[in-house]
Amino acid sequence: MTHHFNDLDAAVDHLLAQLPTAMHVAAPLGLGKPHRLLNALYARVEGDPARPLHLYTALSLDPPSPGQGLKARFVRPFLARHFGDDFPRLAYVQAMKRDALPAHVEVEEFYLQSGALLDSSQTQRRYASLNYTHVAAALAHRRTDMIVQKVARAPGGDRLSFSCNTDLTQDTVDAHLARGLPRPLMVAEVDPHLPWLGGSAVAPAGFFDVVIDPPAPHPRPFGLPRQPVDDADYAIGLYASTLVRDGGTLQIGIGALADALCHALVLRHTDNARYRQVLAALDPDLEDHPAVRESGGLGPFEIGLYGCSEMINEGFKRLVETGVIRRKVVDDPALMQRLADGTANLGDHARLERDGEYLHGAFYLGSPDFYAWLRDLPDEQRHAIGMRRIGTVNQIHGNDEALQRLQRHDARFFNSCMMATALGAAVSDALEDGRVVSGVGGQYNFVAMAHALPGARSVLLLRAVREAHGRTDSNVRWNYGHATIPRHLRDVYVDEYGIADMRYASDEDCVIAMAGITDARYRDGLLEHARAARKLRAGFQVPARWERNTPQRLGAALAPFRTDGTLPDYPLGSDFTAVEQRLVRALAWLQAGTARPAGKLQVIVRALRGSGQDDAEALARMGLDAPRGAGAWLEARLLRLALAQTARPA
Template identity: 45%
Template sequence: MPVPAVMNSIEAAVDAVLAQVTGPIVLGLPLGIGKPNPFVNALYRRIKADPTRRLTIVTALSLEKPSGKSELEQAFLGPLVERVFKDYPDFDYVKDLRGPGLPPNIEVREFFLKTGDYLRNPAAQQHYISTNYTFAARDLVSQGINVVAQAVAERGSGAGWELSLSSNPDLTHELIERCAAAGRPLLKIGVVNRAMPFMEGGARVLPSAFDLVVTDPAATHTLFAPPNGKISTTDYAIGLHASSLVVDGGTLQIGIGSLGDAIAQALILRERQPENYRSILLGLCPEGLRDRELGRFEQGLYGCSEMFVNGFLKLMQAGIVRRKVFADLDTQRRVNAGELDPATLPGGVCMTGGFFLGPGDFYQALRDLTPAQRAEIDMTRIDFINQLDSPCGAEMELKRAQRRGARFMNTTMKVTLLGAAASDALDSGAVVSGVGGQYNFVAMGHALPDARSILMLRACKETADGPVSNIVWSYGHCTIPRHLRDVVITEYGVADLRGHSDAEVIKRLIQIADSRFQPELIQQAQAAGKLEADWQLPAAYTRNTPQALDAALHPFTQQGLLPGFPFGTDLTADELKIVAALRRLKKATQNPVELVKLAVKSLWEGKEAPPAYLERLGLDEAQGFKAMFIRKLFAGNL
């Protein structure tokens, strides 16, 4: 096997790249935490200082530490960011893109943006590449990529030295194969970050997979670790509905964030406290629990998701994600038929993922896995996970045998009354995030015989102009076309749209819309001739309000069944109180009437915040009317 060049200096590695690639450099980087930040920054700075060289960075999800928009947010976040993100190095190209702009000899193209962060950034919007995740490697090659750099984990030494693509085997293998097939030169660089968990399966590679391996200690740094978000009442309602569609012995895909955590916690509740689980659902389902899955997981679930998130690890620890699948088709078929006991068979995995991202304790748990536990997780290629198509027909049949009873769960932003969904961009076309693998999972939900595609969204959104419905008559574009409509979930229920007429689809979506917007939605559909003029909304669905939802779930929250942070949080108890107050204050500032009421209440009650809170926010020595006013408002919101 070819032996890679091993360098103990990032700067020497940059020298080698500049010497070997004498023309423009097109650098491909993994998404998320798989980027070798220190190496990327060193290369960026060199080329930024040399206008005779050109650099194009093609990647996705460039992560940076949160900083806050207002002075209060910045003051609050400072100590938290220092504690949680520690020495995580932000990208110079991100700082320039947000600030003075990129130099004229450098360009950045991303196919998935950090959610909502670049809505008003013309350069990011103009250079965004809209593509499905499964096509990303193909499109990177078409961009002329000639260098790929990735953060890797290492294990062993000498002849036993091994590397792992760790969080990101998603595109690398396919990228290398496509460049080789096209006869295009590709300089492959692995940069060892000793904080990366060593993962098995498709992530495990020999050092010879790279042309150059960088072992500089300066390349090791804290992984980007977003703290768990608080699960709201709305999120729990959606998660509970979604969890009741998961079949025992099936396959599961969920995403990151509070909705993914809500689904995981609801599934754990269903397994451990089925009677309480049933009671909670009864309060959310006006027509009863017919067609809902309420039983425990006797067979367990198989996790197959482009993103391996903390919720999946919690489900594995709870013994729910434990159904093993096997790489041999005959074995898998015999296991499905009950002819073989998977517990007696060697090999097999219960979790397949393409990349991972999560809080710090999630990464630590991955590092602490026993060899047997680690072997049950296959981090592998995205072209295997996100689609059924394959050059090998036997592999397609294997996927079909493994992915029985699949429930592919994705979030979306808007759903039209005819069943189309917009998940990546606004009505104007401004990109919020990206398509990712959503389209592929929706398509698989239709292609597999017993699978379902489930799109989840909050029924309405609070804006500066007041609440707006996320179920709308029409929208400027779509991510998922109406002919792929399947299951849609809001906090107010489940709308099964598959195979139904337009009029029936409209009725079912209106039934899970916020009641403040139902009359207008009915009127719009009737005006378009898509809904009978005399149709009346059943009375059971006229009480879809936040207040009714709170009343239904509050008793169970009080019992501790629906905790705000079921999987822990990096925030202290005091920080949680400050965050809650700042959120209420921010919400009030978006509504002049509410702000006036809050101001009068705060001034009338004359409350004072604890001195430590005021010091944290820089309000302890507040002077002037504005600063004193904010101080009173903050105290009134605690």
Template identity: 40%
Template sequence: MAKPETFGAVDTCVDAVLEKVGKRIVLGLPLGIGKANQFANALYARAESDPEISLTIFTALTLERPSAGNELQRRFVQPLLDRLYTDYQDLAYNRARRKGLLPPNVEVCEFFLQPGSFLHSPSVQQSYVSANYTHVPRDLLDRGVNLIAQMVSPSTDGSGDFSLSSNPDLTLPVIELAQERGHRPITLVGEVNPRLPFVGGDARVPAGMFDFVLEGETFQRELFPAPNAPVGLPEYALAFHIAGLIRDGGTLQVGIGALGDAICHVLRLRHGNNADYRDILQSLDVDTERALCKLPLGLGPFQQGLYGASEMVPEGFLHLRRAGVLKRQVYADVTLQKLLNKGAISPIVDEDLLIALHDAGRIQCPLTEADTQFLQAAGIVDPSYSWRGHRFLDQHGELEECDLHSSTGRKKLLGSCAGKPLPGGTWLHGGFYLGSNALYRALREMPEREMAGINMTAIDFINELHKDRALKTAQRQYARFVNSAMMVTLNGAVISDGLENAQVVSGVGGQYNFVAQAHELPGGRSIIALASTRVSGGRIRSNIVWEYPHCTIPRHLRDIVATEYGVADLRGKCDRDVIEAMLCIADSRFQGELLEKARAAGKIEADYTIPEAFANNTPARIDAVFTQGHRLQLLPYYPLGTDLTREEAQLAVGLKALKEEGRKIWDLWPLIRRGRAACKSRAPEYKYVHECLQRMEFEYSDTFEHRLEAYLVAGSLVQFLDINRPLGVVCDPEPVGPDISPGS
């Protein structure tokens, strides 16, 4: 491959791209942190100033710095911007489309939106593309993609290679599919950023793959941090139920967010604090007769461990790795993997391994040349041997029979490989990653030997089975694919990406892929997780509904649904039994209304009643379980840590709850009264309240409006922040000044 043309200035690179590609550009930008932001901005600026350029940008998950919609949000967000995002360059097309100012020669299409950030934004809603993650390469080629611009990481070993790092997910399959189709050449631009972790495996590519490279200090930017959100007790209850479904020796996929953090933390508890894990799970689980889900509960620590196969690599996976949970390795040979699954061999190179491979028909005796190549590539046969017509030529130039029948012959074949761990094992396949600064730092500092077990790769490898089905089936034994939803109907249809008025909240992403894959894999299960209720505008609403005019996953793919109240196994059940199971994991405040609708539709018998064991599905019961003994001490708000300071971490809990409480003054009056009392008090138990108010710069609250806001913040902290729960690892806090008490 020819070396790419390198530029230190982005405008000259844009000139070169326009000269090569022309003025009709279809630009593919990776999702998340992998975008070449500076190149994309320069290209957009050029199109904005030149109407002869036609620019289509096809991407997903456009990240943007937090913004403030009101005064409270501004007070919270601005210091975060100053501390965490000063080095991040927002994408210019995003600012323009938010304001409806995209020029007519520029089109921006996304197949997955930053969740909830573009509701009621007409231009974004109209240009959204609903697509399965794995179909995006096809859609890109159908649109005529002719340019891909991606942030890459440079190697430090002198090879000159680059790493696609966070985003080989679509770049690799787009290039492969383009070659299969005979698609016209796609120009690749790499924006080199040494702060992006260098990840090997399939993400490692030669520099010659790129046509143009941007390199220099200008492009060395900090990555976009996504601070971990606080985890509530309902999410922990969900996590305990889900952790009980994870089978030792199995495969795990979870998504980003508070629920994913909670699941990873509870799996750590299961492994390292097993007695506490069992105690809490058995207290939460009222389905003692296994009426709703007959799968046996996973209670013990992880002996074999788990293997991760997840499109999104969550930060919690690194914590599970450190805890000794994510330790099951998979290998790129079907027979080898099946032998490991059965326990017929161990992942140590020895004579038994050779015998087992021969008995399974994977290799012959005497060895063929192909057998020799396979065994040496797999790290089983000494690399110093050279095959010569049924014989080995050893390092001394002597010919030896390739005989597996004798111990002497096997030992000679193994040579220096004997007794060593089987190389080439992968404990995590991922498509992309996004997280906190701690995640990026951990990947940058990860030892090479440990990093070798991570393979960031094409999304169709992770999300589908149609290629290498036999291998993936062997690797992904007892798979558990955990994805969250906004709502689920009593019939088991899942709503995850949009609302009844066609507003898109996020996107389908890979959820459908994983649900379908779970149905195809022997022993595989899809777990849809959701809180049973939500608070909106001060009102509690059920997330389990009778019907909804839109769904992401149709009911014929229903599998397992979990709420904080339990697990409902819906696979293969008739409608009546599905409805019964869903009623039993709904919040009891809504069970009666839902039951009446099912009765009226004739989908359940008229005299059916909710079993007593499931008739007390209330937040009070969940709270009662977690407040016993020392249990709360095991459940930090930020189990994986956070980029927030102590005060910010506390405020995030209070402000989130305040947002849910509504905006009408009579709804908020109890909080105002409680907050005013806390502001006036000098009692030690309210010290944290004053520290948080100082962080919000309420020390000069000399207007009625500001005092009211201070009281609301203080009230939400007192009402919703449980000071008996640890926060977890937070940033070093800034020095704390004197107590702040807003004036009367």
């Protein structure tokens, strides 16, 4: 029997009466987390040591902090508009950031909002390093008592959809039952803003023991602000796009690198001549790169791609809209085999067109525009998107492996990492001292799957350099004290300077490949480490083309395409207004220029001299059109200087 509640307090009363004194509760990652219910539960137990709470989850999304100074002037109005004043920040996250969780409350996450909790001892101590596909079994090992999840309700009906998170819930229930454990109490919080997705996303009848319809107003779902894409990001996306084979399978991550890759794939398909012009400016020899010849292509997508990714995001929306994602699959091994053999008949093709799906995912996350797209999809497109369990999307073993091999041919798995070593290990989730930045998530799953599927490739994307606190360092390291992906699983690395194909390569060949995509400022030091370790011959000569690996040369190569709009700042749309986009550029310039004390002094002196731009709209947006006080007056001068330095031609 399903119990229904409209009042959160009454629902919590009921749940506490059903649960043991020490509660073990699980909640989905990201958008599927019911913030209002979790906050009501936390408020009830926070001050009651007699009711210990153990919460297992991941990616507890929290809007950014406004900060201070110019940042606060920009961020505060944006947060109010983008998230809404009534967005329910998770109370336990606010406590974790202050290391203020009470002793009887523990929160264990297997994936963190990137960089947000580096300084939280409580978070770092309770982080669980798990492959995404291992989480359901881990939750059964912990004997979860209750799972709480946001759901969508069918328009005009009673059916419930897992919607944004089909990833772990059913797998977790099955894992409990397989161990002979009681089925966790299943609790759904209905969100009227959550897009309805049918098919495999529909919850079985009676699956949830408790269904809560909280009263209005209903806060809008967490929207990820879309970030600008810079020259390095675009170069990475363009190089990566040449490794995709028409008719293949695509998995991508999230962030500016994924946005750049999706834009490059769309450009390749919709304006192939222009795409080739950009590639030629970037690297005149790219078409002859062995990895491009053997694994990729430069032509439009005549067959189209099948998307199979743990996360469906903004980029997939654009790929579907432009026809890049359109290769359909069905869960019928015999039919898929006939398609592979070229023996499919007209009836097979008719069934594929009628019942096939061209995009599979386990959860989705994106901007408000992305959620609106999902809500308003025509039925034909909605039926072509299938939400699946993480155990299905992120691996082939343990499922109908023969079917998935047929569906996922020529797969390209694109994920990001922070650093890579010259011998092929990847650093994606944590720092050298062990502090976790984000998590492993599904990265290892996809890397391993690339080695298990014939014709598949794992491509790890990284920026060649990083800038922090006024320092610039190479992200291509000789060695690092932590690795997420071991070097024996090395495959392809891509940064803004090119492609390093390292599958099956010897150590010396790996060193040469990675040095070839290293920023020229750090190349010689890397090679010296390799020689000292006996991994590089003494007489190795640096190819002349490696001298092109500089930010200046990259910027010059892409400048015409940045100016004419071929490579826009926000390729997938922006959550910022036009004036805010100008301010984002200006504030980024100001942050970089003032990172070091000497640079900060120089910038202040220039600002005081009055070299700036009178952008009245931008100054008004920041509340600095009529500054009051010395501090505000200086901020206005600094902003005027930054706007002048980052102004674009009309």
